Amino acid sequence: MPDLPLSDRRPLRAIFVDVPLIYSSGITQVLSKVARYRPKDVLSVFVASLDVPQKSTVELFESVDARVEHLGNASILQSALRLRKLMRSESLDVVVANSFRSYLVGKVATLFSGTPVVYWIHTINQLKTNPIKNFIFSTLARHDPLIYVSEAVMVNNRPEGYRGEDTIIYNSVEPPENNPDWQPYGGQKRREFGLPEDATVLGYMAHFVYYKDHATLLHTFDVLAKKFPKLYLLLLGNGPDHDAMVRLASQLDSSDRILFLGPRKDARAVLGLVDIYVHVATEEAFGLAVIEAMLAQRPVVAARAFALPELIRDGETGLLFEPRNVQDLAEKVTRLIEDPVYAARLAQAGEEACRRNFPQSRLPGK
Numbered sequence: 001m002p003d004l005p006l007s008d009r010r011p012l013r014a015i016f017v018d019v020p021l022i023y024s025s026g027i028t029q030v031l032s033k034v035a036r037y038r039p040k041d042v043l044s045v046f047v048a049s050l051d052v053p054q055k056s057t058v059e060l061f062e063s064v065d066a067r068v069e070h071l072g073n074a075s076i077l078q079s080a081l082r083l084r085k086l087m088r089s090e091s092l093d094v095v096v097a098n099s100f101r102s103y104l105v106g107k108v109a110t111l112f113s114g115t116p117v118v119y120w121i122h123t124i125n126q127l128k129t130n131p132i133k134n135f136i137f138s139t140l141a142r143h144d145p146l147i148y149v150s151e152a153v154m155v156n157n158r159p160e161g162y163r164g165e166d167t168i169i170y171n172s173v174e175p176p177e178n179n180p181d182w183q184p185y186g187g188q189k190r191r192e193f194g195l196p197e198d199a200t201v202l203g204y205m206a207h208f209v210y211y212k213d214h215a216t217l218l219h220t221f222d223v224l225a226k227k228f229p230k231l232y233l234l235l236l237g238n239g240p241d242h243d244a245m246v247r248l249a250s251q252l253d254s255s256d257r258i259l260f261l262g263p264r265k266d267a268r269a270v271l272g273l274v275d276i277y278v279h280v281a282t283e284e285a286f287g288l289a290v291i292e293a294m295l296a297q298r299p300v301v302a303a304r305a306f307a308l309p310e311l312i313r314d315g316e317t318g319l320l321f322e323p324r325n326v327q328d329l330a331e332k333v334t335r336l337i338e339d340p341v342y343a344a345r346l347a348q349a350g351e352e353a354c355r356r357n358f359p360q361s362r363l364p365g366k
Helices: 027-035 055-062 076-089 098-111 132-138 152-157 187-193 214-227 242-250 268-274 286-294 326-338 339-358
Strands: 011-017 043-049 068-072 096-098 119-121 146-148 167-168 200-205 231-236 258-262 276-279 300-303 320-321
Touching: 011 027, 011 076, 011 098, 027 043, 027 055, 027 286, 043 076, 055 068, 055 200, 076 098, 096 098, 098 132, 152 167, 187 268, 200 214, 200 268, 200 286, 214 231, 214 242, 214 326, 231 268, 242 258, 242 320, 268 286, 268 320, 276 286, 276 326, 286 300, 286 339, 300 339, 320 326, 326 339
Parallel strands: 011 043, 011 096, 043 068, 096 119, 119 146, 146 167, 200 231, 200 276, 231 258, 276 300, 300 320
Antiparallel strands: none
């Protein structure tokens, strides 16, 4: 936008484009917070999905005064033509892409228009590990503004020969006291979930997809369950690997103590039922669920992978284990079960670190 007198300026009109808008995904939650806390006299937010958006996602964005458009996903050209039509009808100023495919759609839609495309990168290894994607991205994005959600994302995605302006912006995370629905459930709630009051509960919130590595957690839990007869596991989320993991769990001796809760709007409250939060993802661009668990004062064990060591100082604010290593994970969890004083100290330090490093004051409008 050209510089105008303050009285003549209108809000910047930005459209955020993604392929699927999954209610439980970190990207969707972060976008909803941008919409919720934006200064309305500075920024107008539009959201577009290539895939058919979930009803719960549409309702989430409508609650924060952001309209969701469906662009279709049959082809990049078709999606781009629909986006271009929307850009003209709504006088949009900037396209913010949240995935590689939506970035390509944005580039085609803005061709010859002068409208900038910002790529807000939330993924780890989907560009440099694919030679074709890497070539296309390095060619197209040489001068585009890029935003990375962690240092790991920057290291793994900065284009070769890049000459534009890029930056790392960690996600800000709201503390649980911001919303009554996020208050961690108390112990009296355990009975509703089929948990004994004296159970020790592990929890994991993640989309069921291969790189979230639920299999390692299930095998580790089976080992631990033999040693700790009152140990239970809560798994929250859904995804393409969900049914396969349910089948795997059914084959384990500890299957009756593994609870699949599906995607839940009260996921942050459910953290109150968890004694130890375990995050086993082998690829993590940021790790929103880790921060939410730490803000709920849960001790955290996470894989030493990609962005997770940026969130946790091993032995100080949480514990890190070697990815896919069942023995190492079992040893770290055992230490926290057997030393609750140490676990509580890690939980307190983790919460304090999160409030310092990922404060809500960085959210737009705060």
